[in-house]
Amino acid sequence: MSAGWADQRERGNRLAVAIIRWVALHLGRGAARLLLYPITLYFLVRAGPQRAASRRFLAQVWGRPAGLVQVARHIHCFAATILDRVFLIAGRQSLLAVRLHGEEWVTALVASGQGFLLLGSHLGSFEVLRAPGVERERLPLKILMQPEHNEIVTSVLAALNPGIAQTVIPLGAPNTLLAVKEALDAGGVVGLLGDRNAPGEPRIACRFFGRTAPFPLGPLALAAVTRVPVLLFFGLYRGGNRYDVYFEPFTDRLDAPRPRRREILAEWVQRYAARLEHHTRMAPYNWFNFYDFWDDGEGS
Structure with missing residues (x-):
């Protein structure tokens, strides 16, 4: 059994x-960007569990073995998006070429004053929401996250723009749900990621790339409690300075009556897993869960 993401030591x-x-x-x-090559080599040599996880993941996606070159490209893609976080947080978004797809869904909800959830994943970059094209939509964005994960990278980059900390829930x-409700009631947007299980969090087994993988129930349970629209978000890195940002409507309102709540939530989590698989097939090197996703340390 492999260690889950929460058990991995932050490297660097x-x-x-x-x-x-x-x-x-x-x-x-x-x-x-020249530094990305020694960084990639360092992690290729030193990060054994992450290297093995990358190889297993790429083999699962492609249906054939993945070699060291493909693993190196996977690591390089991840390092490139971390580097671009510097420019996004520092307000130098113009250095990046970001194409938006489905932004009309965001525009309509923001214009209506309706708060909504923006459900993403560890596929590509969530930080690219700060890019100029997205900022045109004037997203009143709050992000649900665990600040202690990747604390070194997060704290060093946050020093570039202290205001970023004010956007984190x-x-x-103790007051997480209240803060989410206040943001949504004010017509804001709350972003969260739906592909990692927190220790002890309820989960559901979903089909994902032909196997069974555990997905958390929490994000869709939050959608059921808040009863607000949910959009999916994928910010895919395309190499160089290019990103494609996809917004997709997911549900106008998730109704999950208590007697059938787990059953209904399980159906919606499976729909999310299917869309995540679709976009992962489009850009497998953007997969930044460097652990055995089908066995996240507690089994599925």
Whole structure:
């Protein structure tokens, strides 16, 4: 049984991340991207469990073995999106070319004043929501997340823009649900990720790339409790400075009466898993769950 994502030690250190940030902001994106090659090599050599997880995942997607070159490309793609977080957070979004797909769904909901949930994943970049094309929609965005995960990278990058911390609603806090409700009642957008299980969180077994994988019930349970529209979001990195951002309508309102709540939520989680699989097939190197997704440490 492999370790789940919550058990993985954060690799890298604060000084290294700070150096990369300095190079990016003072020497430019081109110079900073040269650092991606030694970074990729470092993780290819030192991050054994993540390397093995990448190989297993790519083999599952393609139906054939994945070699070291493909694993290196996978790691490089992840490192590139982390680097671009520097520019997105620092307000240098113009360095990136971002194409929007389905933005009319966002525009209509924002214009109506209706609060809604934006359900994403660890496929591609969630941070690309700060790109210029998305900012045109003036998203009043709050993000549900666990700040302690990847704390080094998060804290070093957050220092670029202290206001970013004001957009975070910590998961598991006593007032989490209240903060979510207040944001939605004010016509805001709450973003969350639906593909990782927190320790002890209820989960459901879904079909995913031909196998059974555990998905959390929490995100769709939140949709049922808040009874607001849900849009899906995928920010796929296409190489260079290019991103494709996809918005999809998921549900106008999720009704899950208590007697059949788990059954109904399970159906919706499976629909989410199917859309995640669809977009993952489009861009498998954007898959940033570097652990055995089909066995996340507690079984499925």
